[in-house]
Structures are given as C-alpha cells and as structure tokens.
Amino acid sequence: MPDMKVNEKHVTVGKQFHDDPRMTMRNVNVFYGEKQAIHDVSIDIGKNEVMAMIGPSGCGKSTFLRSLNRMNDTVEGCRVEGEICMDGESLYNTKLDVVELRARVGMVFQKPNPFPKSIYENVAYGAKIHGLADSRIDLDEIVENSLNKAGLWKEVKDRLHQPGTGLSGGQQQRLCIARAIAVTPEVILMDEPCSALDPIATARIEELIKELSENFTIAIVTHSMQQAARVSDRTAYFHLGQLIEVNPTEQVFTMPEHELTEGYITGRFG
Amino acid sequence: MQASTLFIIIIGLSIFGYFMGQGRALALAKPLGGIRKLHSLPSYYAAQAALFCALPAIVLMGLWLIFEQPIIDSLVMSRVEAGGLIESKADYNLALNRVHNIAAGVLSREGQQSVVLAAADNLNAFRTNARLALTLLALSLSVAGLVLGLRRIRPDFRARASVEWIMSGLLMACALLAIFTTLGILLSVVFESIHFFRSVPISEFIFGTSWSPQTAIRADQVGSSGSFGAVPLFTGTLLISAVAMFVAVPVGLMSAIYLAEYASRRTRTLVKPTLEILAGIPTVVYGFFAALTVAPFIRNLGESLGLDVSSESALAAGSVMGVMIIPFISSLADDVITAVPQSMRDGSLALGATKSETIRKVVVPAALPGIVGGVLLALSRAIGETMIVVMAAGMAANLTANPLDTVTTVTVQIVTLLTGDQEFDSAKTLAAFALGLMLFVVTLCLNIVALRVVKKYREQYE
Ligand SMILES: Nc1ncnc2c1ncn2[C@@H]1O[C@H](COP(=O)(O)OP(=O)(O)OP(=O)(O)O)[C@@H](O)[C@H]1O
Numbered sequence: 001m002p003d004m005k006v007n008e009k010h011v012t013v014g015k016q017f018h019d020d021p022r023m024t025m026r027n028v029n030v031f032y033g034e035k036q037a038i039h040d041v042s043i044d045i046g047k048n049e050v051m052a053m054i055g056p057s058g059c060g061k062s063t064f065l066r067s068l069n070r071m072n073d074t075v076e077g078c079r080v081e082g083e084i085c086m087d088g089e090s091l092y093n094t095k096l097d098v099v100e101l102r103a104r105v106g107m108v109f110q111k112p113n114p115f116p117k118s119i120y121e122n123v124a125y126g127a128k129i130h131g132l133a134d135s136r137i138d139l140d141e142i143v144e145n146s147l148n149k150a151g152l153w154k155e156v157k158d159r160l161h162q163p164g165t166g167l168s169g170g171q172q173q174r175l176c177i178a179r180a181i182a183v184t185p186e187v188i189l190m191d192e193p194c195s196a197l198d199p200i201a202t203a204r205i206e207e208l209i210k211e212l213s214e215n216f217t218i219a220i221v222t223h224s225m226q227q228a229a230r231v232s233d234r235t236a237y238f239h240l241g242q243l244i245e246v247n248p249t250e251q252v253f254t255m256p257e258h259e260l261t262e263g264y265i266t267g268r269f270g
Numbered sequence: 271m272q273a274s275t276l277f278i279i280i281i282g283l284s285i286f287g288y289f290m291g292q293g294r295a296l297a298l299a300k301p302l303g304g305i306r307k308l309h310s311l312p313s314y315y316a317a318q319a320a321l322f323c324a325l326p327a328i329v330l331m332g333l334w335l336i337f338e339q340p341i342i343d344s345l346v347m348s349r350v351e352a353g354g355l356i357e358s359k360a361d362y363n364l365a366l367n368r369v370h371n372i373a374a375g376v377l378s379r380e381g382q383q384s385v386v387l388a389a390a391d392n393l394n395a396f397r398t399n400a401r402l403a404l405t406l407l408a409l410s411l412s413v414a415g416l417v418l419g420l421r422r423i424r425p426d427f428r429a430r431a432s433v434e435w436i437m438s439g440l441l442m443a444c445a446l447l448a449i450f451t452t453l454g455i456l457l458s459v460v461f462e463s464i465h466f467f468r469s470v471p472i473s474e475f476i477f478g479t480s481w482s483p484q485t486a487i488r489a490d491q492v493g494s495s496g497s498f499g500a501v502p503l504f505t506g507t508l509l510i511s512a513v514a515m516f517v518a519v520p521v522g523l524m525s526a527i528y529l530a531e532y533a534s535r536r537t538r539t540l541v542k543p544t545l546e547i548l549a550g551i552p553t554v555v556y557g558f559f560a561a562l563t564v565a566p567f568i569r570n571l572g573e574s575l576g577l578d579v580s581s582e583s584a585l586a587a588g589s590v591m592g593v594m595i596i597p598f599i600s601s602l603a604d605d606v607i608t609a610v611p612q613s614m615r616d617g618s619l620a621l622g623a624t625k626s627e628t629i630r631k632v633v634v635p636a637a638l639p640g641i642v643g644g645v646l647l648a649l650s651r652a653i654g655e656t657m658i659v660v661m662a663a664g665m666a667a668n669l670t671a672n673p674l675d676t677v678t679t680v681t682v683q684i685v686t687l688l689t690g691d692q693e694f695d696s697a698k699t700l701a702a703f704a705l706g707l708m709l710f711v712v713t714l715c716l717n718i719v720a721l722r723v724v725k726k727y728r729e730q731y732e
C-alpha cells in the first residue's frame with residue numbers, strides 16, 4: 001500500500017474547526033523522549049459536542065487525549081508543544097493551576113481504576129478535595145446524583161460502604177464515571193471506556209454519554225466504529241500520530257474524504 | 271579407614287560410574303541407530319548409575335556415624351556400671367570422659383582402676399572394628415549400587431523418570447532438614463523451659479514483677495533465693511522497641527514516600543543503596559556507637575535541661591536501634607508504595623487532587639497493609655535485637671515506662687544468664703531457655719500477623 005504513506009507535510013482534511021469551541025488545539029506535537037507520538041495536530045472541540053477519536057492501535061489517540069488535561073505531565077520524558085486552549089486560555093501556561101484544570105477537565109480511563117475505598121468514598125473523593133459539599137447531607141446528595149447519572153445508583157444503594165473494588169468490571173467503570181462527574185467538570189475525556197464491558201453495560205454507558213452531552217463536552221476514544229457512530233457528533237481519524245480527517249460522524253462513516261479513513265473504516269487495514 | 275577418605279572414594283566411584291554409564295548407554299544406542307532409540311538421554315542413564323552408586327552408601331555412612339558413638343559408649347559403660355562405680359548421672363559422665371581420655375592417650379594409664387582401663391581398651395577395639403565394618407559395608411553397597419545402575423541401562427528403561435524421582439526426593443530431604451532443625455531447636459528450648467518451670471511456677475515467671483536471677487549455689491550458702499518475674503524484662507524490651515519504632519517508623523516511612531514519589535531517578539539510585547548500607551552495618555558497631563556516643567550525648571543534654579538521665583538510658587539504646595531499623599521499614603514501604611498501580615494515582619490526579627493529596631488519600635491507604643506488615647516485621651526484629659542492647663542498655667531490671675531510666679531486655683538477660691560459669695541445670699541457666707521460648711513465641715506471633723497482612727495486601731491487586 002504505497003499510497004497509504006503519511007506525508008511529511010500533511011494537511012488534515014474535513015471540518016476540523018468549530019464555531020463555538022470549548023477546546024482549541026493548534027499545531028500540537030507530543031514527544032516521548034526523542035520519539036514523536038503526535039505530529040502537528042490542529043482541531044477544535046465544540047461546546048456540548050461529542051467528539052469521537054478513532055484510529056489504529058498505537059496511533060496516538062490516548063496520548064492526544066491525555067495532553068488535554070495535562071495527564072502527560074506524570075509520564076517521564078513526555079513533552080508537549082504547540083497550543084492547547086480551553087475557553088481561550090492556554091493549558092500549558094506556566095501560571096495555570098493544573099489542579100484546577102483537572103477539576104474542569106475530567107477523565108475516565110481505559111481500565112476501570114476505582115480506589116481501594118468504599119463506593120461512597122470513591123464518589124465523594126473529588127467533591128471532598130474541592131470542598132464542593134458543606135455538610136454531610138450535601139455530600140450524600142452529590143454521591144447519589146452522580147451514581148444516578150452513571151446508572152449505578154439502583155445497583156449499589158444498599159452497599160455504598162462496601163469496597164468499590166468489589167464491583168464487577170462494568171460497574172467499576174460506571175463508578176469511575178460517577179467519580180468523574182461528581183466534581184462537575186466541563187469537559188470529560190473518555191479513553192476507550194467500554195473496552196472491557198459487555199454489550200449491556202456498553203449500551204448503558206452510551207446512553208449516559210448522550211445524556212451527559214447535554215451539559216458537558218465529551219471527547220471519547222474508541223475502537224468500536226459502531227460506538228463512534230452511535231454517540232458522537234464529529235469523528236476524528238488519527239493515523240501514525242497525524243490527524244487525517246475530521247468530519248461529522250455520519251459523513252465519516254458514509255463518505256470519508258480521505259483514502260486512509262476509508263481504508264480504516266472499511267477494514268482494509270487497522 | 272577414615273570416614274573422609276571413604277567418602278572421597280565413594281564419590282570417585284560414582285563419578286567413574288557416571289562415565290561408565292554414559293559410555294554404556296552410547297554403546298547401546300549405536301547399533302540401534304542413535305540416541306533417539308533410547309528411552310532417555312545417555313546422561314540420565316549415567317546420572318542414575320552415579321546416584322545408585324553414591325546415595326545408599328552415603329546414607330549408610332551418615333546413619334552409622336550418628337549412631338556409632340552412643341552405641342559403643344553404652345556397650346563400654348555397661349561393664350563399668352556393673353563394677354558398681356556409678357552412682358549418679360554426673361558420675362557416669364565423669365567416668366565416660368575418663369575412659370575416652372585414656373583411650374585417646376591423653377590421660378596416663380597409671381593409677382586408674384582396672385575396670386576403667388579395660389573399658390578404654392574395649393573402646394579402642396570396638397572403634398577399630400566398627401570402622402572396618404563401615405568401610406567394608408559402604409564400599410560393597412557402593413559397588414553393588416554401581417553394578418545395579420549399570421545393568422539397568424537398557425533401551426526401554428525409563429531412566430529419566432527414575433532420576434527425576436531421586437532428584438525430587440533429594441530436594442525434599444533438604445527441605446525437611448531445615449524444618450527438622452527448626453523443630454529441634456524449638457523442642458530443646460521447650461524441654462529446658464519445662465525443666466525450668468518445675469522449679470519456678472509458670473505464673474510467677476509470666477506475671478512476676480521482680481527479676482533477680484541470683485540463686486545460691488550451695489544449699490548452705492546465705493544469699494538471695496532468686497526471683498524470676500519476667501515482666502520487667504518484657505516491659506524493658508517493649509520500652510526500647512517502642513523508642514526504636516518511634517524513631518524508625520516516621521523516618522522510614524517518609525523517606526520511602528520521598529524515594530517512591532518525589533525523588534528523581536538519579537537521586538533514587540543514589541539514596542536507596544545508601545539507606546540500605548545502614549542495614550549492613552554490624553550491630554556491634556551500632557552497639558558501641560550507642561554506648562560511647564549517643565548515651566553520653568543524651569545524658570549531657572538531659573543534664574543541661576535539668577533532667578535526671580541515667581547513663582544507660584532506654585532512649586539511647588532505643589534510638590540507635592531505631593536508626594538500624596530505618597532501612598527495613600523504608601525499603602519495604604518503598605516496595606509496596608511503588609507497587610501501587612500508576613492507574614490509581616492517575617485516577618486521583620485526574621480528579622484534580624494534588625500530588626500530596628494523592629499520596630495521603632490514595633497511595634498510602636492503598637499501601638497501608640503492606641506498610642503495616644513491614645512495621646511488624648521491623649518490630650519483631652527490634653524485639654529480638656541483642657548486640658545493641660547488650661552494649662548500651664543496662665542490667666537493672668526496672669519496671670518503668672520512663673525512657674530516661676535504665677532498663678534491661680530479655681535478650682540482654684539471656685546473654686548474661688548464659689555467660690557465667692553456672693551449673694547447667696540451675697534455675698538461673700534454665701531461665702534463659704524460658705526467656706528464649708517467650709521471645710520466640712512473641713516474635714513468631716508478630717511474624718505470622720505481619721505475613722498475613724502482607725499477603726492480604728498482595729491479593730488486592732492481582
Ligand atoms: N509512556 C510512553 N513512553 C514512550 N512511548 C509511548 C508511551 N506511551 C505511548 N507511547 C508511544 O506513543 C505512541 C502512541 O501511543 P498511544 O498510547 O497514544 O496509542 P493509542 O492510539 O492510544 O493506541 P491504543 O489504541 O492501542 O490504545 C505509540 O507508538 C506508543 O508506543
């Protein structure tokens with residue numbers, strides 16, 4: 001497939017910008033030591049938009065997602081160049097408070113990672129840290145609301161004080177989602193949130209994403225094209241660290257503009 | 271023949287057997303069309319021949335050498351006993367010693383009773399015969415094993431399985447040896463303790479608050495009758511251990527957190543081995559450091575503050591012991607903290623927690639069982655520690671909780687009880703065994719609890 005080669009000077013095709021953006025990324029490069037994982041990516045994510053990111057394994061989706069809330073800071077030797085702004089304010093500004101940023105940009109990881117604490121404490125954790133509750137009653141309410149939104153309340157309301165690690169994989173993932181929304185972030189980043197879940201739990205979470213998109217901005221990485229098609233407004237296709245195409249989801253899956261995108265979604269390579 | 275010579279001969283024979291076996295197996299394989307026609311590789315046949323040759327003979331030698339002496343002794347002494355010279359166990363041992371010395375030519379034969387002389391001659395004769403018998407038996411067993419091993423080299427014989435079987439047996443024997451040694455030590459301590467508890471009631475030992483083990487050597491001697499209340503020793507041990515843990519737990523834990531979470535890779539590779547050097551310093555060095563440097567320093571400091579500090583204070587011994595224990599805690603805690611999955615930290619950081627909040631609220635609680643396990647292991651180490659307290663803690667068995675006072679510990683008392691010249695079966699000597707037993711039980715319980723806690727922690731993430 002010689003035509004599948006990525007050019008040195010690549011131009012993203014499609015509608016990569018948005019009229020009412022929450023997050024704007026311009027010419028972003030990410031390096032792990034000497035190795036460049038993201039090449040010159042520019043994209044907007046709009047307010048109340050669900051952006052799906054797809055692409056073959058190792059193409060840099062997680063890396064890109066993690067640079068949106070500066071989780072790459074914890075990776076030794078990782079360096080981010082270019083401009084990433086949220087509501088016009090640069091994230092990599094030295095004056096920016098990372099802690100506050102991460103409270104505004106929540107993240108759900110690929111593998112559920114509940115704390116070895118009770119279900120209640122897991123959800124209350126962020127709220128306590130940010131002083132969102134003035135009383136125990138407030139806190140109870142936050143916990144109940146978040147669990148409700150994550151579709152977990154009914155299953156766990158009688159066992160709130162049992163360890164969160166004792167839940168099933170799908171329940172744990174929904175617990176992590178509840179934990180993330182308990183701090184009322186404005187943006188939620190989800191890295192393959194359903195990769196370990198059965199179809200029923202996946203359907204639940206997709207429903208949740210749709211609900212959440214009424215209030216939040218969501219960026220979701222997924223390997224399931226059906227999932228991207230079901231939940232997202234626009235889809236971004238990454239290939240070897242480059243952003244190849246961004247277009248409304250329907251268009252990406254029916255008439256992709258770029259041959260690489262077409263190759264990927266028709267399963268010619270991946 | 272000397273036992274060692276015999277041993278070397280048997281080993282030589284078995285090496286010879288190995289090469290014989292290999293040669294035979296190869297010779298056997300050739301006409302059949304190669305090694306793959308044999309059931310096992312030639313080296314298995316060879317190993318089998320060698321093992322058959324060496325093992326039974328060596329086992330026989332071992333058993334013989336263990337039982338030879340007591341059997342010969344009892345044979346020899348039966349005559350002497352019949353002579354009516356023996357009245358007590360002490361007499362018996364004395365006479366036996368004399369016989370041995372005469373037989374070895376250390377003691378001159380002049381002026382000895384004829385029974386004893388006859389016994390000494392007897393002893394020598396028995397010994398020569400026994401050695402001869404052993405040599406003959408072991409050598410013939412070895413040769414027989416070799417022949418058997420070589421004869422079993424047949425293409426369809428499963429030498430591999432039989433070698434595996436012998437090997438697993440050997441390994442198990444080694445494991446059993448370790449277990450039996452532990453058991454043997456434990457039993458001997460238990461028996462001597464029972465002996466001790468015959469003269470001192472167990473309740474007095476465990477609950478008594480006064481410790482002064484001086485007993486009168488002769489019945490008509492004036493002097494103290496001795497009292498064996500172990501409580502002051504255990505409180506002393508606990509006091510010193512508490513001081514040690516007071517120093518070691520915060521310092522060890524915090525340095526572990528620093529190393530695991532904050533230090534750059536370079537600092538870590540530099541600091542961690544340095545900390546672990548602390549564990550490599552001989553305890554006797556810590557001992558004189560405590561006695562000659564720290565104790566006077568604390569005493570002077572106390573005096574300048576107007577406090578009454580004894581020159582062998584629990585504080586001095588305990589704090590130095592604490593320094594010794596720091597690396598135990600820091601290195602164990604460092605391990606469990608780094609074992610907390612990064613995803614746990616990411617989860618917390620992604621919620622907007624700061625690094626120190628993450629450490630306090632997620633990492634340390636997640637690692638806590640492991641940390642507690644490490645602390646308990648360190649505590650049992652502190653309780654059993656001997657050299658530092660022998661050198662730096664006192665001898666006076668004070669029942670006190672004041673770390674500026676002098677106290678003594680269980681281990682110190684065991685050492686002093688056993689380093690005098692005392693009759694072996696006096697209460698004073700036997701008390702050491704009882705103390706040892708108590709110490710063993712306490713540290714055993716601590717270790718069991720610690721291992722359980724650590725194990726539980728491991729299960730959590732796997
Ligand atoms: N911590 C790291 N150190 C060095 N290289 C890394 C690191 N993390 C990721 N990479 C490299 O960066 C590239 C992009 O990785 P990334 O995890 O972003 O891929 P991905 O698109 O999320 O893949 P997947 O779909 O398999 O999760 C890969 O080539 C990977 O090897």
Ligand SMILES: [Mg+2]
Nearest residue numbers: 061062063191
């Ligand atoms: Mg990924």
